[in-house]
Amino acid sequence: MRTSQVLIPTLREDPGEAEVVSHRLMLRAGMIRKVAAGIYTYLPLGLRVLKKIENIIREEMNRAGAQEILMPILSPAELWRETGRWEFYGKELLRCQDRHERDFCFGPTHEEVITDLFRREVNSYRQLPMNCYQIQTKFRDEIRPRFGLMRGREFIMKDAYSFDRDEESARVSYQKMYEAYERIFTRCGLNFRPVEADNGMIGGTMSHEFMVLAETGEETILYEEEGTYAANVERAEVLPPASPSTENPLPLETKHTPEMKTVLDVCQFLQVTPAKLVKTLLYQTREGEIVAVLVRGDHEGNDIKISRLLNTAAVTLADAETVTKATSAPVGFAGPVGLKGVKIVADHAIRAMKNFIVGGNAQDTHLLNANWDRDFTVDTFADLRQAQAGDPSPRSQAPLVAAKGIEVGHVFLLGTKYSQAMDATFLDDQGKDTLAIMGCYGIGVSRTAAASIEQGHDAKGMIWPVQIAPFHVHLLPVTNSEMVQETTKSLYHSFTDAGIEVLWDDRDERAGVKFNDADLIGAPYHVTIGDKGLKNGTIEIKHRRTGEVVKIEPSRVLAYMNEQLAQFQLPRV
Numbered sequence: 001m002r003t004s005q006v007l008i009p010t011l012r013e014d015p016g017e018a019e020v021v022s023h024r025l026m027l028r029a030g031m032i033r034k035v036a037a038g039i040y041t042y043l044p045l046g047l048r049v050l051k052k053i054e055n056i057i058r059e060e061m062n063r064a065g066a067q068e069i070l071m072p073i074l075s076p077a078e079l080w081r082e083t084g085r086w087e088f089y090g091k092e093l094l095r096c097q098d099r100h101e102r103d104f105c106f107g108p109t110h111e112e113v114i115t116d117l118f119r120r121e122v123n124s125y126r127q128l129p130m131n132c133y134q135i136q137t138k139f140r141d142e143i144r145p146r147f148g149l150m151r152g153r154e155f156i157m158k159d160a161y162s163f164d165r166d167e168e169s170a171r172v173s174y175q176k177m178y179e180a181y182e183r184i185f186t187r188c189g190l191n192f193r194p195v196e197a198d199n200g201m202i203g204g205t206m207s208h209e210f211m212v213l214a215e216t217g218e219e220t221i222l223y224e225e226e227g228t229y230a231a232n233v234e235r236a237e238v239l240p241p242a243s244p245s246t247e248n249p250l251p252l253e254t255k256h257t258p259e260m261k262t263v264l265d266v267c268q269f270l271q272v273t274p275a276k277l278v279k280t281l282l283y284q285t286r287e288g289e290i291v292a293v294l295v296r297g298d299h300e301g302n303d304i305k306i307s308r309l310l311n312t313a314a315v316t317l318a319d320a321e322t323v324t325k326a327t328s329a330p331v332g333f334a335g336p337v338g339l340k341g342v343k344i345v346a347d348h349a350i351r352a353m354k355n356f357i358v359g360g361n362a363q364d365t366h367l368l369n370a371n372w373d374r375d376f377t378v379d380t381f382a383d384l385r386q387a388q389a390g391d392p393s394p395r396s397q398a399p400l401v402a403a404k405g406i407e408v409g410h411v412f413l414l415g416t417k418y419s420q421a422m423d424a425t426f427l428d429d430q431g432k433d434t435l436a437i438m439g440c441y442g443i444g445v446s447r448t449a450a451a452s453i454e455q456g457h458d459a460k461g462m463i464w465p466v467q468i469a470p471f472h473v474h475l476l477p478v479t480n481s482e483m484v485q486e487t488t489k490s491l492y493h494s495f496t497d498a499g500i501e502v503l504w505d506d507r508d509e510r511a512g513v514k515f516n517d518a519d520l521i522g523a524p525y526h527v528t529i530g531d532k533g534l535k536n537g538t539i540e541i542k543h544r545r546t547g548e549v550v551k552i553e554p555s556r557v558l559a560y561m562n563e564q565l566a567q568f569q570l571p572r573v
């Protein structure tokens with residue numbers, strides 16, 4: 001393609017609104033433009049990258065035996081009411097009405113629609129296993145759309161759904177998708193890691209997220225440096241402490257702690273470490289119950305673990321008014337001793353503690369030497385805190401290491417959650433009605449493009465992996481001389497005929513401008529044609545990633561590029 005004939009509105013200056021590098025560079029390179037918060041138009045360069053990612057996904061999904069379909073973006077409320085998610089999904093589900101005042105929503109995911117298709121169209125175990133996927137625009141009315149394509153409201157997702165006759169076969173389907181995802185992200189040229197994950201809003205029994213490793217990732221993962229365990233921090237299991245404290249219990253003591261509301265305040269005032277404190281966090285369940293959760297002063301509560309223990313969809317920290325009502329003290333002084341009418345649950349680290357400090361349920365008051373077996377009653381001890389770097393791995397006990405990641409894919413074993421709610425059955429080999437065992441598998445296509453930039457860029461611009469680059473070669477004639485123009489044209493045609501994707505910068509611009517734009521756009525190979533080089537019988541090829549420059553005779557350039565690209569399994573655009 002010629003630059004003069006494609007819309008590539010590059011920007012010299014950094015756009016102010018962009019907080020992360022992928023957003024900033026995609027705007028600067030003219031790949032995307034914002035239409036509304038979290039809603040973008042993909043311009044030609046951006047769309048080419050998306051199409052390549054889509055095609056890698058398509059090839060690997062087909063190879064894994066999945067079949068492509070396309071479901072509608074709008075779906076009727078009745079389907080969502082059947083599973084309870086019309087209410088449960090909350091405000092992320094964008095709803096609308098048609099002219100007959102019938103309720104619809106913009107699909108954030110498609111379990112309901114596919115399960116409805118399954119129950120209508122599939123009758124027999126002979127038709128199983130079945131796995132259908134689509135690549136489609138999703139809408140989630142995210143509370144904080146941000147970071148460009150990383151967290152949009154409208155975004156492109158590949159979603160697949162598997163149906164199996166039993167659990168064992170469902171695990172095979174899951175494993176196939178897991179392996180397809182490994183191939184997909186490897187083929188996209190990304191440095192990634194699959195991690196154990198929570199099932200969240202989708203539900204089910206087992207799940208893994210595929211994380212692209214990048215400093216700017218919103219997710220934290222914990223992993224064994226040598227071993228195989230890796231998990232999202234939300235999910236990572238914390239082992240109970242090995243040995244309890246051997247201290248003798250001391251008498252409970254009331255201490256005046258004026259204005260000491262935070263762990264740090266109290267520790268400084270009393271000259272103790274945070275591990276000597278127990279925080280009392282008052283949570284409210286979806287159903288409105290108030291529960292006190294105890295975690296050690298240097299630990300953080302994990303909302304997902306807490307919700308799971310309390311058997312509720314979600315918990316939130318109670319507001320100041322609720323805290324005051326439950327504890328008769330302002331926020332910062334809640335404690336378990338004498339707390340009435342509130343269930344107390346505790347992280348299992350507390351079980352090993354003696355003589356700890358807690359809030360006194362009165363203004364400016366803390367209690368010293370509290371002991372859980374003497375001073376208050378814990379309903380349940382459980383793993384309720386966020387794991388941290390340095391915690392022993394639940395698998396090998398080796399210390400876990402932390403890294404930042406971007407979630408680009410997520411696979412779930414769903415079990416019968418949706419088939420049961422929607423009565424999606426088939427006839428088994430005994431002629432008996434049986435619920436299908438489902439799995440679902442998502443990839444954020446547009447987020448994957450952004451994640452690649454977060455992982456691959458430098459001060460000058462993007463550095464695309466060859467496999468998903470908008471073009472393989474950026475052709476850069478630096479003068480208007482006939483010799484340069486003729487050589488460029490002939491190279492352009494020979495590349496194009498050989499299936500090599502070229503962007504030919506045919507603008508009448510200074511060499512410096514062209515080089516800057518080429519570095520910004522980040523095609524893997526920059527082929528520079530200048531008078532001086534040609535007089536010496538050479539053309540320069542720069543590798544964008546390494547900066548390495550090779551000088552090659554014009555007649556050998558095509559062979560060189562073919563050799564380079566032959567190393568990769570490239571998708572078509």
Ligand code: ATP
Pocket residue numbers: 109140142149150151152153155156157200202407408409410442443444445446447
């Ligand atoms: P997140 O935790 O980042 O909000 P999620 O866990 O809700 O994502 P899934 O339901 O697992 O997302 O969706 C499948 C995939 O879709 C995700 O792995 C991610 O790559 C992508 N995705 C989800 N939400 C967005 C979004 N707002 N913008 C872009 N991609 C998204």
Ligand code: MG
Pocket residue numbers: 209407409410
């Ligand atoms: Mg997810």
